[in-house]
Amino acid sequence: MSKKITKEIIDDLYTLLSPCRVCPRKCGVDRLKGEKGNCNSGSELEIASFHQHFGEEPPLVGKHGSGTIFFTHCNLHCVFCQNYQISQLGMGHSASIEECAHMMLRLQDLECHNINFVTPTPWVPQIVKALAVAQDQGLNVPIVYNCGGYESVETLQLLDGIIDIYMPDIKYADNDSAREFSDIADYWDIVQPALKEMHRQVGDLVMENGIAQKGLLIRHLVLPDGIAGSKACFEFIKNKLSPHTAVNVMAQYYPAYNAHKYPKINRRIAPREYQQVLRELEALGLDEGFRQTMDTIVRRIVPEWTDDLKET
Numbered sequence: 001m002s003k004k005i006t007k008e009i010i011d012d013l014y015t016l017l018s019p020c021r022v023c024p025r026k027c028g029v030d031r032l033k034g035e036k037g038n039c040n041s042g043s044e045l046e047i048a049s050f051h052q053h054f055g056e057e058p059p060l061v062g063k064h065g066s067g068t069i070f071f072t073h074c075n076l077h078c079v080f081c082q083n084y085q086i087s088q089l090g091m092g093h094s095a096s097i098e099e100c101a102h103m104m105l106r107l108q109d110l111e112c113h114n115i116n117f118v119t120p121t122p123w124v125p126q127i128v129k130a131l132a133v134a135q136d137q138g139l140n141v142p143i144v145y146n147c148g149g150y151e152s153v154e155t156l157q158l159l160d161g162i163i164d165i166y167m168p169d170i171k172y173a174d175n176d177s178a179r180e181f182s183d184i185a186d187y188w189d190i191v192q193p194a195l196k197e198m199h200r201q202v203g204d205l206v207m208e209n210g211i212a213q214k215g216l217l218i219r220h221l222v223l224p225d226g227i228a229g230s231k232a233c234f235e236f237i238k239n240k241l242s243p244h245t246a247v248n249v250m251a252q253y254y255p256a257y258n259a260h261k262y263p264k265i266n267r268r269i270a271p272r273e274y275q276q277v278l279r280e281l282e283a284l285g286l287d288e289g290f291r292q293t294m295d296t297i298v299r300r301i302v303p304e305w306t307d308d309l310k311e312t
């Protein structure tokens with residue numbers, strides 16, 4: 001975090017809360033008065049947990065973990081959300097600005113390599129205010145913005161110089177799938193300019209001694225039946241962002257939360273589906289980032305795939 005967070009930046013961000021246009025849903029409710037919009041977030045921060053996290057990507061985890069703070073609520077409503085208790089059911093507790101700042105400093109004291117905000121989108125003004133408090137008290141590790149990709153460019157522009165590592169999802173490459181499975185009508189229209197703005201700010205991922213310092217790291221969760229539009233997502237990344245973009249292609253989809261009500265996604269992906277997606281990625285020359293080996297998937301995720309793997 002190189003930039004000093006000024007009162008003007010905080011004031012500009014708080015203006016976005018009333019009427020709320022922090023994210024592209026632009027609900028227009030008065031968050032400063034405690035009104036709640038689509039994401040169900042009010043005026044005071046809500047946090048589900050904070051801890052050293054060893055399950056993130058290796059350059060974030062290093063030896064001492066990623067200093068993760070899980071914020072309650074989300075501006076997306078994915079029927080397959082694996083964190084649905086936090087994002088959809090509101091698990092968490094109110095936290096003051098000072099308490100949030102203290103969490104960041106505590107995680108830095110534990111030698112975490114970064115502070116990793118999970119689902120920060122509805123809370124950007126309050127988070128930046130807390131960051132300023134922590135910054136004044138010596139916070140100096142990289143700041144990670146770990147989000148679903150449905151972001152307002154206006155809000156992102158106010159984060160320029162504050163966020164070191166953007167880690168957005170790219171969930172779908174068409175609006176219809178997003179409408180059906182994440183209750184949002186214009187995901188594909190929004191995620192593209194949002195990712196361009198993130199890349200403009202921080203560029204490709206930069207590491208020092210294996211630890212991420214700055215840049216863009218995109219997550220893409222492969223969904224059954226090609227619903228995630230993986231190839232089109234990769235084409236956008238290569239052609240509109242950078243062929244050197246770090247991409248984590250994730251195979252761990254399972255029908256969590258309400259996904260069992262949707263026959264098209266009520267199953268895990270097959271190894272051949274994941275391999276096909278990797279072939280598309282390789283054909284485009286996107287070779288930075290992370291893949292799960294088939295061996296890892298078979299051993300850790302779906303042992304019953306062993307026979308299927310032998311056929312592919």
Ligand code: SF4
Nearest residue numbers: 020023026027037039
């Ligand atoms: S942050 Fe929440 S209340 Fe504000 S526009 Fe987005 S969904 Fe609506």
